[in-house]
Amino acid sequence: MQPSPRPRTFLVIGGARSGKSRFAERLALALAPDPIYLATSRIYDEEHRKRIERHRAERGPAWTTIEEPEHPSRAMLAGRVTVVDCLTLWLTNCLMSADGDTERALDFVTAELERLLALPATLILVSNEVGLGVHPPTELGRHFADLQGLLNQMVAARVESVTLMVAGLALPIKGRLWDGAPTTAR
Numbered sequence: 544m545q546p547s548p549r550p551r552t553f554l555v556i557g558g559a560r561s562g563k564s565r566f567a568e569r570l571a572l573a574l575a576p577d578p579i580y581l582a583t584s585r586i587y588d589e590e591h592r593k594r595i596e597r598h599r600a601e602r603g604p605a606w607t608t609i610e611e612p613e614h615p616s617r618a619m620l621a622g623r624v625t626v627v628d629c630l631t632l633w634l635t636n637c638l639m640s641a642d643g644d645t646e647r648a649l650d651f652v653t654a655e656l657e658r659l660l661a662l663p664a665t666l667i668l669v670s671n672e673v674g675l676g677v678h679p680p681t682e683l684g685r686h687f688a689d690l691q692g693l694l695n696q697m698v699a700a701r702v703e704s705v706t707l708m709v710a711g712l713a714l715p716i717k718g719r720l721w722d723g724a725p726t727t728a729r
Contacts, residue, residue: 553567556695579623581618630668645689649693
């Protein structure tokens, strides 16, 4: 295990299937030979379980996978390069645990985000951009989009690099990529 030279923070954001995760994984491997993949997903059905198994196999043996759907700051990440995939699923879990209470969920997410960003680890955070999909038809869906937008703004303000993924292409929005980082998801 080789620690990252100094903790860095990245946000990789974009629409569904834009290449966010693949890009984040390539960036992590450019930074360390043995990164951590911190999965925030919960398994809800058989198709989802198979998808997660396929993604884990595609990442290969260089990766350590940690599954933490609500408390990512509890993971042992010190000195490690870590992909947190994804903030959208994490927010979903937190909102469900708060029984749809958006204020309670936002309070929890804000505090947990502070703890996560304070860890002495290089973090590559993956999130879905709001507004690149269908407008939510339900009140809870609209509240979720509001929370997702707030979360993305909080993270983007705190990290040193923000990359927007569009059709597999990395578009630097804030800061710059680490030297040797990929410029596409492929």
